[in-house]
Amino acid sequence: MDLLASAVPPLIAWYEKNKRDLPWRRDRDAYHVWISEIMLQQTRVEAAKGYYLRFLERFPDVFALARADEEEVLKAWEGLGYYSRARNLKKAAERIAAEGAFPQTWEGMRALPGIGDYTAGAVLSIAYDLPYPAVDGNVLRILTRLLADGSNIDDTATRRRFSALLKEVYPVQAGEFTQALMELGALVCIPNGDPLCLACPWQGLCRAKREGRQTEYPVRAEKRARKVVPVDVNVLTAHGKYAIEKRPAKGLLSGLWQFPLGAAPPGGALIETQRARHVFTHVEWEMTGRLVRLEEEIPPYVWVTAEELKEKYALPSAFKPFFGWLK
Ligand code: SF4
Structure with missing residues (x-):
């Protein structure tokens, strides 16, 4: 079995034991997954909790969001920044409401405003257990460490390659796996400082750890100055x-x-x-x-x-x- 495939079962077992109780994890409703994923793209988990709960109180389902006034949606988004995301949420909600339900295909999800590969993968896998990966910087970090892969993670080709690799090993518990990857990146294989390898379900598998080179990954292009x-x-x-x-x-x-x-x-x-x-x-x-x-x-x-x-x-x-x- 290749390394990535053998990393799936221990990660899912670890996730079952260690996952945090987060408001958007209480069910697998596609609307809940979608709203939380869009919020989490720009906001830390702790800060997003309050916004998420208030947003759902105001717009409890996709139909309520579709009916709402755009100004009202922007107001609820205030403080989260990146307002184009709130506008796209509203536009996408209108389309979903017109269709009567969330699309359950890759093409259908990707055709919605503001839904890129990452969000499409997150919603399809978490809400419907479909084998579509959600690859963001966190997932790329843990995978490049696991495989000691020095590709530049800011390169779209790298993202596509890892997405294809993951797709091959997606288990039937697709939603658990997507969330387990995210959780490992958030709690153990963290971005700043040393990763907490002694708490990691991959400590016996990880190539970067074996070589003592955990902090050399991921490799990134140099950022342009603002x-x-x-x-x-x-x-x-x-x-x-x-x-x-x-x-x-x-x-x-x-x-x-x-x-x-x-x-x-x-x-x-x-x-x-x-x-x-x-x-x-x-x-x-x-x-x-x-x-x-x-x-x-x-x-x-x-x-x-x-x-x-x-x-x-x-x-x-x-x-x-x-x-x-x-x-
Ligand atoms: S062993 Fe360490 S570097 Fe490797 S995946 Fe786990 S936390 Fe990350």
């Missing part, structure tokens, strides 16, 4: 209201509300300035915030009270440093 962009943020206030506007429909934070950016409109009284920084995946904003009082509520902005702004409008967390000015 671009630093100066951004002027204007918190304009008039008669107890604040100006907001929508960002363009394309690009970073597309279609979300923001405080007006750029030069402040003329004629206002500068009350205070504050600096802040926000790190996105590929850029970093170095912000200079200005609180400016105006005589009147000028166009083209939408003017709202502080309460309305916090309750109804999903402002990205990049702008949170200036919320202290809202009265």
